[in-house]
Amino acid sequence: MSAQDELLGKSPEALLVGLARKGDRAAFAELLRRRQAWIRNLLLRCCNNPALADDLAQQVFLQAWRTIHQLRHSGRFAGWLKRLAINTWLQHARKNDPLEQADDVEIQATGSDSASIAMDLDRALATLKDHVRLCIVLSYHEGMTHDEIAEFTGMSLGTVKSHIRRGTQRLQSLLAAYQDMPTEEKSS
Amino acid sequence: MTDARDPGLQAMFDAARKDTANEAFVARVMADVEKGQRLTIFSWVIGGVLLAPVAWWLATPLLGAVDLATQLLPDTLIEVEEQWLAQLLAPVNSVAGIVGLSFLVAWALYRKISS
Numbered sequence: 001m002s003a004q005d006e007l008l009g010k011s012p013e014a015l016l017v018g019l020a021r022k023g024d025r026a027a028f029a030e031l032l033r034r035r036q037a038w039i040r041n042l043l044l045r046c047c048n049n050p051a052l053a054d055d056l057a058q059q060v061f062l063q064a065w066r067t068i069h070q071l072r073h074s075g076r077f078a079g080w081l082k083r084l085a086i087n088t089w090l091q092h093a094r095k096n097d098p099l100e101q102a103d104d105v106e107i108q109a110t111g112s113d114s115a116s117i118a119m120d121l122d123r124a125l126a127t128l129k130d131h132v133r134l135c136i137v138l139s140y141h142e143g144m145t146h147d148e149i150a151e152f153t154g155m156s157l158g159t160v161k162s163h164i165r166r167g168t169q170r171l172q173s174l175l176a177a178y179q180d181m182p183t184e185e186k187s188s
Numbered sequence: 189m190t191d192a193r194d195p196g197l198q199a200m201f202d203a204a205r206k207d208t209a210n211e212a213f214v215a216r217v218m219a220d221v222e223k224g225q226r227l228t229i230f231s232w233v234i235g236g237v238l239l240a241p242v243a244w245w246l247a248t249p250l251l252g253a254v255d256l257a258t259q260l261l262p263d264t265l266i267e268v269e270e271q272w273l274a275q276l277l278a279p280v281n282s283v284a285g286i287v288g289l290s291f292l293v294a295w296a297l298y299r300k301i302s303s
Binding site: 025028029032033036037038040041045054057058061062065066114117118121122139140141145146168171172175178 | 191193194196197198200201203204205206207208209210211213214216217218220221222224
């Protein structure tokens, strides 16, 4: 690792954003390094397809590089990036057929490790309609409030609440086997 | 319904989160960033090379048009005999004034339509 990379690795995000806005590729690469797991996870929860999630995440970061000069406040980078990711997902969902929804999946709690949980969670999420799934992911994965979700996605607050209520009920029923498990075992 | 979340589902979402570094992904995106930059530079060079002969070819007629416009723009549209009124109307009573006003109106319309 070069001295410059080491220095960038210790720099605050706002400084990196400022440098990237001026066309500094190394600063943007550091931002990418810090934020890639978050955006890829978010998109993976949305689409249940690791390859597609990576392609969409790549589009998000390329768009971020092209338009970062438009970002006025360096401190709002994370929110701006999340908005790009959500818009990219919504555009993809509009252009493509909805994911094949497996209505009759049966999920048994096969393991308590994070990979098994992620797999079963993604299978359950895949049974939800695109917009319901997006609302659920933004609420549970991103910790966003209903108001924030409505603002980010352009859906009405009533629609967001209804999507989250229905999505939660569906996931609760599909993942009932996990609901019976002690909490510490789920996250072990 | 409040923003409250089901704790069991929340625990599953938290457990499913992977915060692993992926240098291959970073390298792929940065390769595309560099490719995009090279393409932009190449496009500018090609554009410049193509525009140079066009600019040279158009230089004489363009200079003639600019010369004509410079002579024409200050011309008054309506002769006003009263000195004070002529000075008052001077900003709009010329070809340049009309051109400027037309531009402002067109811009305002464009902003209104596009907003």
